Amino acid sequence: MEDCIIIGGGPAGLTAALYLARFLRRVTVFDAGAGRARMIPKTHNLGPFPDGISGKELLDRMRAHAELYGARIENATVEAVQKQGDLFRVTADRRTETARFVIFASGVVNHRPPLSASDHDRGVAQGLIRYCPVCDAYEIRDKRVAVLGNGAHGLAEARFVRDYSPTVTLIPPEGIPARARDGIGALDAPMKGLALTDSQVVVTLEDGQTHHFDTLYVALGTSAHSELAGSLGVGLGDAGCIIGDAKLKTSIDGVYAIGDITDGLDQIAHAMGQAAVAATAIHNALPGTPRE
Structure with a gap:
């Protein structure tokens, strides 16, 4: 069983995975590979890359960084999320795993x-x-x-x-x-x-x-990838974005949301900051001893 499953492998999801892995928590990221960040030809407002960095290179580096500390990252599309008592069952590519916490970092799609x-x-x-x-x-x-x-x-x-x-x-x-x-x-x-x-x-x-x-x-606006969160009963805003508190916790205990799927500034730096907040809150809420 995982301590946390993260849905989405963009900058938000990968940052949360890095933090949780370094907290010695068991964490899996399911990445459908359809995030907006991968299409960025070059970003110049994210330090420390004064010459800019492409979205693909950034994500590849972030993925390798999280994996270095033990995060498991799977190229898979999540099909269902179900709450069973205090746990969550997440089905991705017809395989189901269980976790104590879930983070939605599934982003939005441009029109x-x-x-x-x-x-x-x-x-x-x-x-x-x-x-x-x-x-x-x-x-x-x-x-x-x-x-x-x-x-x-x-x-x-x-x-x-x-x-x-x-x-x-x-x-x-x-x-x-x-x-x-x-x-x-x-x-x-x-x-x-x-x-x-x-x-x-x-x-x-x-x-x-x-x-x-x-x-x-x-x-032309965006559409939020929040259908799975909505099926859990998570509170959604008018544009379909997930509503969270100051620590990015949603209306459902054990469920957090970070990055562009939330209502806020759609920036990589902002998403990474949210990820750090949510991952730390989850670590502090988890019972038991972290993995050895």
């Missing part, structure tokens, strides 16, 4: 623009498609930027990016032309199509016009 999967992934790798201005708006200084998003969220993201570039254009996805405001441009016809060249994003309008941008920020 993508209308591009094929291959074009989308190429665009992200080249910096043509971006999702996080807090992460990388510094890299688009003075470039021609489009923001694909509707409502308050799209406008807020465009305003944020406007601090870095004088040329920002808001593109609503629902076919209604946006209104120029606050130094943010707007297209005068609905968007018809989206394409990528080797170095630009090309937006085609229904009236035949084309517009070229150096990068496109996608502000």
